[in-house]
Amino acid sequence: MEQFWEFLSFSEPNIRYVTFGSILLCGSAAVVGSFIFLKKKALVGDAVAHAVLPGVCLGFLLAGNKNPVLLVTGAFVTGWLSLVAIDYISAKSKIKEDTAIGLILSVFFGIGILLLTYIQHSGNAAQSGLDHFLFGKAAAMVSSDLNVFSGIAFMLIIAVVLFFKEFTLISFDIDFAKTIGFPVRRLELVLTTLTVLAIVAGIQAIGVVLMAAILITPAAAARFWTDNLKKMVFLSAAFGGVSGFAGAFISYAAPAMPTGPWIVMVISVIALFSFFFAPQKGIVMKLISRKKMENQIREENILKLLFQLGQKDGNYFQQRSVNEILAKRPFKPKQLISGLARLKKQGFLENGDGRWKFTRAGQKKGARMVKLHRLWEVYLTRYLRIASDHVHEDAETIEHIITPDLEAKLEKLLEYPVKDPHQSDIPYL
Amino acid sequence: MIQQVEDPAVEVHDLTVTYHKKPVLWDIDLTLPKGAIIGIIGPNGAGKSTLIKAIMNLIPHGSGYVKIFNRDIDEVRDKVSYVPQKESVDWDFPASVMDVVLMGRYAKLGLFKRPRKADKEVALDCLKKVGMDAYKSRQIAQLSGGQQQRVFLARALAQEADIYFMDEPFAGVDAATETAIIELLREMSEKGKTVVVIHHDIQSAMEYFNWIVLLNMRLVASGPTAQTLIPSLLEETYGGKLTLLAEVGNLMQKTEFTGRDKR
Ligand SMILES: Nc1ncnc2c1ncn2[C@@H]1O[C@H](COP(=O)(O)OP(=O)(O)OP(=O)(O)O)[C@@H](O)[C@H]1O
Ligand SMILES: [Mg+2]
Numbered sequence: 001m002e003q004f005w006e007f008l009s010f011s012e013p014n015i016r017y018v019t020f021g022s023i024l025l026c027g028s029a030a031v032v033g034s035f036i037f038l039k040k041k042a043l044v045g046d047a048v049a050h051a052v053l054p055g056v057c058l059g060f061l062l063a064g065n066k067n068p069v070l071l072v073t074g075a076f077v078t079g080w081l082s083l084v085a086i087d088y089i090s091a092k093s094k095i096k097e098d099t100a101i102g103l104i105l106s107v108f109f110g111i112g113i114l115l116l117t118y119i120q121h122s123g124n125a126a127q128s129g130l131d132h133f134l135f136g137k138a139a140a141m142v143s144s145d146l147n148v149f150s151g152i153a154f155m156l157i158i159a160v161v162l163f164f165k166e167f168t169l170i171s172f173d174i175d176f177a178k179t180i181g182f183p184v185r186r187l188e189l190v191l192t193t194l195t196v197l198a199i200v201a202g203i204q205a206i207g208v209v210l211m212a213a214i215l216i217t218p219a220a221a222a223r224f225w226t227d228n229l230k231k232m233v234f235l236s237a238a239f240g241g242v243s244g245f246a247g248a249f250i251s252y253a254a255p256a257m258p259t260g261p262w263i264v265m266v267i268s269v270i271a272l273f274s275f276f277f278a279p280q281k282g283i284v285m286k287l288i289s290r291k292k293m294e295n296q297i298r299e300e301n302i303l304k305l306l307f308q309l310g311q312k313d314g315n316y317f318q319q320r321s322v323n324e325i326l327a328k329r330p331f332k333p334k335q336l337i338s339g340l341a342r343l344k345k346q347g348f349l350e351n352g353d354g355r356w357k358f359t360r361a362g363q364k365k366g367a368r369m370v371k372l373h374r375l376w377e378v379y380l381t382r383y384l385r386i387a388s389d390h391v392h393e394d395a396e397t398i399e400h401i402i403t404p405d406l407e408a409k410l411e412k413l414l415e416y417p418v419k420d421p422h423q424s425d426i427p428y429l
Numbered sequence: 430m431i432q433q434v435e436d437p438a439v440e441v442h443d444l445t446v447t448y449h450k451k452p453v454l455w456d457i458d459l460t461l462p463k464g465a466i467i468g469i470i471g472p473n474g475a476g477k478s479t480l481i482k483a484i485m486n487l488i489p490h491g492s493g494y495v496k497i498f499n500r501d502i503d504e505v506r507d508k509v510s511y512v513p514q515k516e517s518v519d520w521d522f523p524a525s526v527m528d529v530v531l532m533g534r535y536a537k538l539g540l541f542k543r544p545r546k547a548d549k550e551v552a553l554d555c556l557k558k559v560g561m562d563a564y565k566s567r568q569i570a571q572l573s574g575g576q577q578q579r580v581f582l583a584r585a586l587a588q589e590a591d592i593y594f595m596d597e598p599f600a601g602v603d604a605a606t607e608t609a610i611i612e613l614l615r616e617m618s619e620k621g622k623t624v625v626v627i628h629h630d631i632q633s634a635m636e637y638f639n640w641i642v643l644l645n646m647r648l649v650a651s652g653p654t655a656q657t658l659i660p661s662l663l664e665e666t667y668g669g670k671l672t673l674l675a676e677v678g679n680l681m682q683k684t685e686f687t688g689r690d691k692r
Contacts, residue, residue: 038522038523040519162541163541165535165541165542165543166540166541168524169532169535171522172518172519172522172524172529172532173513173517173518173532175482175485175487175511175513175517176511176513176532176584177535178485178486178487179485179487179506179509179510179511180506180507180535180536180588181503181506181507181536182535182536182540183540223523226523227523227524227525227568227570228523228525229522229523229524229528232523
């Protein structure tokens, strides 16, 4: 913990650099990655990420040291080459695109590993740390690296802001973009270039093996939270930034650890959390809202039943035992009891020595439920020509979802009927 | 029965289109009149969608050329609107109905400019015309098939083009909507706009269109409805006489025969 505060205080300038750099790199990769995710090109991103390794090695061989400009250039060139190769193979041969991607990924990565091994055994002292490109090491970035990489990251974000409308269109409907005369080929070229750049900039912090995860996962997680593209890209940047921050901290706290896997761990946790807990789309939230609905239905059914009993006996505020209620309608006893307890908490019921009775508010709500049920029955028989002995089941569900707004419309449309199709009174307040 | 017209909206000259060396459209040569509602009719796999895509220059031509208003398509893109089959996009995309209709304004906006208030008003107007204004903020994933079709139509209207190409705009819409759409198309043609529609129902084609193109890998007929929608020509379009043409096509694909490909 102490370590964490020390880290946060940014007392060492190098920590500042590394942290800021990681946030920027991961955030910008996530922004560009949003469009790759929407274009369903995740696999291509993975192939390019692996394919930059030979470029890094060749850059090193050329320079004789870890000159960031040459490494980046090398990475960029082989990254691009892999894209061209994938396109060429899937267009000109019978090999399908996914096979071509797998092929290119393994061939390029294989060559990269070969070159890396060769360099490591060449006895060049400057090579130490080159293997960080495999799994990433944020802390290994020095300020000259950071200048180059942050420059790229800034450029990426600006480019996406500038091309936002255009990238959206080519991701959603590329044929339409062509027919309105947009320079689709050039726009795709720009997007692809940004992708390769994002990968190239990110490899030192994340490493080629896991780079695709930081490109795609933030967008996939953000998609759970919103249906608005702008919000999605923002969220995705934020998720990317958070995992970049985490990566920098790990790099500081545990210097022997590679950063890439940790960054990916953090973003995966965010993605998993989104998958389960995002409102509306998250699995758990769906379950919870279903449970809530079930509870609401049960509570309203209890109130309705108590009202019906009261109507029959001519006394709405009589105390009734659980067994009396169960005799009228087969609730599951446990669920009935918890429902009664919730209704008491909400102020609709009171109890004394194990017996239950309405409060004023409860009686009113019970009356409303009975009214809605019977109004709906009237509506079905009158407007949908459904026989009166077939309307009860339907009304049992509809009564729980009618809003006060609809209720008013229904009353007006039916002209405040006093009897339902079974000749029971419809209670108005 | 192939009738040519003077000063056509569309001229397709000796067009051949191949997919992977296999020709799917053979020597199509036709002209379409301005201001007409034109139906393209033919069996599944006849190449109707392919013809429209080739006219829009979305797929390369094997040979031949296409002119729209006597110009190359790239010179008149702002006057041409294309409504793809609604299955051609992923409706799970994070966008609202309004976002999609606004795309119809992009050609007028050009690159890098954001939609202005005026564009939003045009878009809303077009949504009204197709009866979808109540859905403008709805997420597109939550639309029914017919509603998706209407959103595409609104997007096309927002383009304010002079000629419209629509790939099966009536697929999956209910009868009331179909009537509303055809009413809309008639209004457009009264204003001098040309509408080209791929259609499947011969019965309604009679009353919807004033010009018909019958297609089955090659052009069977192109002319006024009364002279083209006749049993003998329909028989020729839908009958199985074309097995020979299909066989030759397969052969061309197998033998790497390159005579027709330009590239
Ligand atoms: N991308 C493609 N690659 C290869 N062949 C294709 C491709 N698209 C279409 N085809 C073939 O071209 C032929 C014409 O297809 P097209 O989609 O134009 O038919 P259509 O008349 O629109 O049919 P439908 O009524 O089913 O929409 C078909 O035989 C089809 O199999
Ligand atoms: Mg088609």
